[in-house]
Amino acid sequence: MSNLHPDRYFGCKEGAVALARELYRKMSAFPIISPHGHVNPALLAENKPFPNPVALLITPDHYITRMLASVGVTYEQLDIPTKGERSQKAIAPEEIWQLLAENWIAFAGTPSRIWFEEILSEIFSITLPFNKTTAAQIYAEISHTIASDGFLPQQLFERFRIEVLATTDGTSDSLEHHRALQSTSLKARVIPTFRPDDVSDPERSDWQSSLRNLEASSAIAIDSFVTFRAALRRARDRFIEAGAKATDHGTPSALTIELTENEKEALFVELRNGNVTQANAQAFRAVMLMEHAQMSADDGLVMQLHPGSSRNHSRAIFDKYGPDRGFDIPTRTEFTSALKPLLNRFGFAEKFRLALFTLDEATYSRELAPIAGAYPSVKLGPPWWFHDSLNGMRRWRDATLESAGYLNTLGFIDDTRAFLSIPARHDVARRFDAGYLADLVHSHRVSEEDASVIADQIAYHLSKEFFRL
């Protein structure tokens, strides 16, 4: 049925393929745990048929649009919606689909291409290779499928065997879709994740308005750091009631800092009054990480930290199209000194759990694996964003395995907005890990028994247990 090779992406030595197959078979039997992602909960709650193939697979996927941009296709040609309004140009989606096919060679070797072709083959049962000659026919087939019975989001959700899907939600999000989903017959859980970036970074243009939103959503007047913290605690409680198991923090750096209550109060007042400098904004972000670590140690929400992205690097793209359009670029990141205050306070705290992600691979063996291989509260998230790829996974395992082992890492995290790509992403990761483990056995570095236990851990248990799912 599938036109893809059954042993694809194992990447292991010839002599290890048989074992890789066996490990993969075991891993793929587990349902998917997706503890960190960006699927819009409205998609599932509203459960409406998908629109056309372009709106489904191209427009919202900034991995695809940025690569097209890089080879000279403009966002106008792709009919990317501009900030605040839907595009008016009404380019026929068939035209955009064809444009992707014409430029498909640019994606050779990239994970976007792998996921896309996995979706065509495994979800839409397309057997033709995708290229400029076949694009129109494939478009028609997909259009037909998404209009058919059995292809509504909730049906796919069950078919994908997703046991838990965590979304990412703003500080003051109403969580209405999560509540709505709880009263459906859907067996799988869709849970929110608390992401307080908007109220944690005074350099954001929406910081003051986000604080006002938090006042409203928490029903606490924020007139001091103490009341700010109280409002945050109430917001976290609100998320916990809706099923949340974790928080999510995207910061320019991993800096954490110890300040006295008086210093925090003075800093907050100064910033609230509009006196924002690079220095006091940085200090505030560092304080907020400490605060959320304290709250996590109290309420048990797992803290996820992924610093080091220079957001909206292209001002032109941001001004016209808004954030998350493929123009965030990684930066050098430091963890050892930056996290020292936080780990000194909470590194051994009983309920505290910290998942670390990075875009700076130089930190894998130098900082992250040694930290995770010592502090009981810390686990390493899998390769993030640009590094969620076959080579990226190999570099990550290669650099972290020997200092952190397998048990100080988490299972695969898809981190995706693209609902349809979830099974493909987990499948590719499972295939990689099966092949990598098989190679370790083949080279006499791990026993076959242990590889079998580890395969189950990676595929299911590590994330389920760490995120208390």
Place this chain on the structure above:
Amino acid sequence: MSNLHPDRYFGCKEGAVALARELYRKMSAFPIISPHGHVNPALLAENKPFPNPVALLITPDHYITRMLASVGVTYEQLDIPTKGERSQKAIAPEEIWQLLAENWIAFAGTPSRIWFEEILSEIFSITLPFNKTTAAQIYAEISHTIASDGFLPQQLFERFRIEVLATTDGTSDSLEHHRALQSTSLKARVIPTFRPDDVSDPERSDWQSSLRNLEASSAIAIDSFVTFRAALRRARDRFIEAGAKATDHGTPSALTIELTENEKEALFVELRNGNVTQANAQAFRAVMLMEHAQMSADDGLVMQLHPGSSRNHSRAIFDKYGPDRGFDIPTRTEFTSALKPLLNRFGFAEKFRLALFTLDEATYSRELAPIAGAYPSVKLGPPWWFHDSLNGMRRWRDATLESAGYLNTLGFIDDTRAFLSIPARHDVARRFDAGYLADLVHSHRVSEEDASVIADQIAYHLSKEFFRL
């Protein structure tokens, strides 16, 4: 005829060798495009017989001399010419040749050794292995060959099937050799590249004199930033007339900066008056990168940027032997923040093209591939200098492929002073890429059809099109 293995340097899995052979066969059928190198144009214009094997293959190759230095051979023993004068010691070249052979084991596994042995085998048809026993006989054979008919530089140039060779030339270079070559019967093109480092860095001891040279060569009195810029534009035009397609910028960092015209004027006056500090020199270099980007956006010369070398690290070597003697050491380099001003202004500019090189491999996956995989004006140059090696190419492809793909990279660039090594360097790179592509096909990550298209792109089209050759 060759004593080298026909499948050398593919480095791929056993099962991929047949395809690697086929891809390599296709790639090697293309002529060489060499858009960035350091061959002295006088060599070709004057077309004189080569001197002895040492002067041809050892003395000018700082990759070889620095490795000999590292194992205790002094530059005196190698008769390296001291600054400003030819060495007087008149060591017999046979002795130096023998010294290399005695220390040949130090080169095991290095690209220098590969290139050297490729030259012996493929250009001089030497079938003996090079070692201390055979060195004298090989010396004699090479001496005989370089004195023979058919071994003049221009003849080799045709025999090497070089379609275009770009040299690197100073701001005020007369370009006489390039003009002379245009009036020969040579079919291949030898074109200059504009490298304005001498007038862009106030910390160079020759900055003021270089400005005076630019005044003379451009016939524009430089008494302000405006006139300096005018002189630069005239210099660029002069290069364009002589066939130039690109500029080349070697800077300590990639820093770029937006200043107003008044600020630039004040900065220039201050520096011109001799008030040079680390801070204002850095600002000036950052300004000059922005200026040249603007000029490239206007005149279409491709901008090549390779920051991050600490030049002349050993003062003793520099004082006695001058620059480019193997004692330049790479430094940590940053691109994401440094290039933000430049990319915000020119990242989408129609005629602007930027080729990025680095000596800091940590930036491959973290910064360079994400930048090249988003901005249409940017392509990644292949592994540079110390990283132009089989392992270096593998690390580069491994780290850049998945975020930048193949089409956001350039074909191989030899970057060499060593004329005879040009075919060897391109051949090694083509072999590597054939093997790497074959492995991607073998592991079901790239289709055989796409690999074939990409092979042609790497071997020929990518560089030819990007450099408008």
Place this chain on the structure above:
Amino acid sequence: MSNLHPDRYFGCKEGAVALARELYRKMSAFPIISPHGHVNPALLAENKPFPNPVALLITPDHYITRMLASVGVTYEQLDIPTKGERSQKAIAPEEIWQLLAENWIAFAGTPSRIWFEEILSEIFSITLPFNKTTAAQIYAEISHTIASDGFLPQQLFERFRIEVLATTDGTSDSLEHHRALQSTSLKARVIPTFRPDDVSDPERSDWQSSLRNLEASSAIAIDSFVTFRAALRRARDRFIEAGAKATDHGTPSALTIELTENEKEALFVELRNGNVTQANAQAFRAVMLMEHAQMSADDGLVMQLHPGSSRNHSRAIFDKYGPDRGFDIPTRTEFTSALKPLLNRFGFAEKFRLALFTLDEATYSRELAPIAGAYPSVKLGPPWWFHDSLNGMRRWRDATLESAGYLNTLGFIDDTRAFLSIPARHDVARRFDAGYLADLVHSHRVSEEDASVIADQIAYHLSKEFFRL
């Protein structure tokens, strides 16, 4: 006899295994040169029977205890001795041994596990796999063996075929054990290494007391920088008399600096008076590296430098259990600029020798290999600490080979406190290098003859010659 696979850890291609075997056979015939380690010389001098398996293999091995900590086993449970006193809890060692077995899966893929299982198999002839079911029986077998004849430290020392073992010893160490060992019948040498960190870093709490100890041990009153230096020279002489061949420097950074004698004097007085700031402490450490380089250029002790560890990252662990408990975390490190003053002064000095180690792998190809591939005084130490692992060795060779070759590196260095792991560590490294070399031959990058010469160099000669052993 061994239950381990004879071809383990070669990691090479199938077609290269036969050659790897042959190279490994040659390498393993050489005795062990261990020029840098942390075995307590009292262990050998006193030559008492080993205590129980836990005190032998778990408690002192911070690689093992930190990994257990990372998965939630507390140091209380492991009965780690607290600072200044032996633990009072008297947990039965059998219980701790079982605890390791229960958590053994956490070590899958780590070098600790490889070394541990090598020790069980090759030293204790255990044929059972280590797991929670077999742990008690294995404990009993080891207990029996260590109580048996022929298992005293000196006997093992001979059996391990260690030709030279260098320990690491504080500035004012009495060296009594080294002297005692010289008068035994032991054929192998145990030599001290001079490590003056305690008197080189004014930020250490024991700096002033260490200076007083140096006054006492050198019988020179330290009332100025000049007398401090004289005391250091006398201390070095004392070590040289006891057989020392090297010094060892662990610093936060590699920074070196040129100061005048007057500046040094002023700096020393200021610090001695207790005016310690981050800035003047850093300057002093940078000065001391220069001073020791000067002394090395004079007395010929090889200088070993390994910067970049953030010591005692967890204050809680340090306060309760003291240093070296597995909570040192690597930091970003810079060499090119930092070492420039030192290399400009001593890079070509006749007797000066510098071995560089790092925890920041990003510096391998970027800084260290280019430096070692140019300066005759510098060689690269093998992968250090967290990077002493199969993947770490592969990354190190991969990143340094092409710029530094093999001859600018040193043979394997075990750097261990764990006496019993010395043969295992050298054996794993030899196996890795045999496989890596075999792959280079197999891919036509190194000739078989050269691989054979290099194998001998790595296994024995490189370290023996560099350390003048």
